[in-house]
Amino acid sequence: MRFTELFTKTRKEAPTDETSKNAQLLIRAGYIHKEMAGVYSYLPLGLRVINNIKRIVGQEMGAIGSTEILMSTLQNKDIWEKTQRWDDKAVDIWFKSNLKAGNEVGFGWSHEEPIVAMLASHISSYKDLPRIVHQFQNKLRNEVRAKSGIIRCREFIMKDMYSFAVDEKTHLDMYEKATEAYLNVYKKMGLGPITHVTSASGGVFTEKFSHEFQTLCDAGEDTIYVHKNGTLVLNEEIFNDSTLAKLGVKKENFDARKAAEVGNIFTFGTKKCEQLGLLFSDAAGTQKPVYLGSYGIGISRLMGVLVEVFADDKGIVWPESVAPFRAHLVALEGGEAEADQLYNKLQASSFKFQDVLYDDRSDKSAGEKFADADLIGIPLRLVVSRKSLEKGGIEVKKRTENESKIIPLTEALDLL
C-alpha cells in the first residue's frame, strides 16, 4: 500500500489527555482514533494489526476443534435473570437501554449466558458433546474509569470461547488444550517468555477455578508473584499465607512484578447450564447439566500490551506476526524511480501489496520519513536513495537493530 493512499497522518505530539504509552503511540502513528475515554476506533493500520491478531488466535482455537460463531450485542434480560446476573448489584458494568415497547435490553459485556442458552437448542444428548465454540466480538462495559489506553476500555474486541462437556474429566482435557492454545498464541507474538499462567480467584483448591495469563509489563494493572525458581507464579488474589502454606513455599522467595492480563480461563462446573436448562441425556437416559468452560482473550488489549512491551523511545516495534505490513519501503531523493519500480515489482509478485507500506510522499524530508518509519514500527525498513544506489542498492534495516546493510536491488524480492 502506498502511504499516499492512507488517509491517516502521523503526529509529533500525543493528545494531552492520553497518559498511557500504548494509546499515545497508537494515536500518534495513526493506528487508532479516540472517540471518548475508553472508546477507540481502528484506522486502516490499526485494523490490520487487529486482523492479524485475530488470525493467529482463530488458527489456534480452530486447531483445538473450536468452531466460530457471532453472537449479538443486544441481549435478553430474561436469560441473565435466570443466573441472577441482570441486576446492577450483581454486575456493575452493564450498559442497558429500553426497547420502544418498554422492555429492557442489555448490551453484551459477556456472552456466557446467551451462548449457553443458545446451545440448549442444539445439544440434547451425550452424543452431541463435547463441543467448543468461539467468537470475536466487541464487548461493552460500563467501567467507572477507563485508563491504560486500549488495555482497559469501555468497548473492546474480545475472543471469547466456551467449552461444553459431559463431565469434569472431559472438561479438564479441553481446559488443558485451551491452555496450550493460549500459550501458543502468546508465543507466536513474541510474548512467550514473559507470559505466565497463574491460578486466579477461586484458586486451584475449589471446584470453580480459573487461571490467568499474565504478561510482565510495567503498564500492567496487576501484580503477580514470581517464585525465584521461576516455575511458580501466583496471582495477587491468592498470594496469601494460606496458599503459601498449602504449596509449602516461603513468601520471601517471591518477587512482585507488574503484569497485564492477556487471557483468562474459567471452569464453571455445571451450575450455569443447570440454571439455563442446558441439559443432556447420558447413555442411560438420565438428564444431566453440561459442564462449562469459558476462555477469553482481549484482542485489542493484546495489541496495547504488544505496544507497551516492545516499543522503544522512537516508537512502536511490532512482532512480525502482527505487524500491519512486513516491510516499510522508503523512497528518498534520487531513488524515487527505483523505489517505484521495486514497489511495482512487489505488487506483481506473490508478495502482495498487503505486505509492504511504500512511503512515496514527495513533500516529506528523509528525517521525517525515518521518524515515521520508527514510529509506525514495521519490522523491516527498505530505503532507496541516491546514496543507497551509489553504495550498490537498497539499504535494509530491522526496526530492532541500529545497523543497516546494502543489498542489490535485484535481491530485494528474495529477501522478502
Added chain:
Amino acid sequence: MRFTELFTKTRKEAPTDETSKNAQLLIRAGYIHKEMAGVYSYLPLGLRVINNIKRIVGQEMGAIGSTEILMSTLQNKDIWEKTQRWDDKAVDIWFKSNLKAGNEVGFGWSHEEPIVAMLASHISSYKDLPRIVHQFQNKLRNEVRAKSGIIRCREFIMKDMYSFAVDEKTHLDMYEKATEAYLNVYKKMGLGPITHVTSASGGVFTEKFSHEFQTLCDAGEDTIYVHKNGTLVLNEEIFNDSTLAKLGVKKENFDARKAAEVGNIFTFGTKKCEQLGLLFSDAAGTQKPVYLGSYGIGISRLMGVLVEVFADDKGIVWPESVAPFRAHLVALEGGEAEADQLYNKLQASSFKFQDVLYDDRSDKSAGEKFADADLIGIPLRLVVSRKSLEKGGIEVKKRTENESKIIPLTEALDLL
C-alpha cells in the same frame, strides 16, 4: 468440515413466532439463532455466509480505492448534537444509555457523524483528498417493530462507506464508481438481473440526492415502479405526477413490484462537514467544507434477501459465491469408506475442508440426509452409496436441478 463437527442441528419445524421465509429457513437449517425479536446470532454456517458476502463487498469497495476501518459502537453525544441528530425527535431509533459518570452515550445506528469528525483529524488540505473509507459493523436500531426476519433487524451487520471530495464534480465521479461497485456486488451474487437502481428521497432534482438498489422480491417492504420499457425504475417516494411530468412518461406504463432495498447511496453536499468542522484549504489557501457521500449495504439483510429470492419449497438455494460450502458430500449405507477416502483426499488437496460439508452422520437415514442437504442449500451435492458405487462412482446433483449424474470417484477432485 464434517457434519458431526457442527454443533448445530436442523429442524423440521420453524419456530411459530417467525413468519418470514428467510428466518424460518435459516433457523431450521441452523444458520442463525433468534435472541429476541429482530436480533439474531450467527451460527457456524451463517457466519460463513456472512463472511463470504463481506469478502465480495470488501473486494469491490477495495477496487474503487476504499480503505477499511472499524468504528466503535459507543458514540459521543457531542458529535451528534452538532448536526441536530442526537434528539429522539430528530432520530427515533436511537438506543442510548448512561456512563457511570452520568453523561449519555449513544449506540451506533449510523456512523456518518463520527466518521466525519474522525476524518477532521486527518484531512486539512486539498492534497489529502479525495478519500474513501468503509467498515463492516453491527448497527443497533431501536425499531418499533422488527419484522421480515433478518431483512429488518434491531441489530444487523452493515457495510457503510463514506467518500470525501473537494467538490461536486469529484464527488459525482466517486458516486458513479460506487454505483458500479454496488452493481458488481449484486451481480456476483446472482441478483444482477433483478436489482434496479432507483432515485429515492430528495430525488435527482435536488442537490441532496440519493439512490436505492432495489431487488425484486415478494418479501420486500418497498414498492417500486418499473416502466414497461424496462429501463426506467422509480421509487414509491418520487412516483408522482410531478416526477412523471418532468420525465415525460405516463403512469399507466409502469408496473408496481415488491422489492427489498439491498443498498443505498447518498449525496450529502457540504453541510455535514461544515457542521462537524471537516474543512480543507484549497490551492489558494481558502478554507472549504468537504463534499460528503455515504454508501450502505446491509450485509445480513442481503443474506436474507438471497434466501427469499432463491429458496424453493425444499429449502435454501445459495448462489455459489456466498454458499457456506461449495459441495455437500453425503455418505450413505455401503459408501461410507469411499466417502471417507474422498473427504480425506479433498482435505489433503488444495481444495480445503472449508469448501466441503461432509455428512458423515451414522444415525440418519438417506431421506433425512437428502432433506437436510436440500434445506441447507449448498450448490453441489455428492452422494456416495452402495447404489452409486454399483453405477460406477459418485452421484452428482446441483441444488438447482432435479437430474443427477454418476461420475467415477477419480473424477470427483477434478469436478471441484
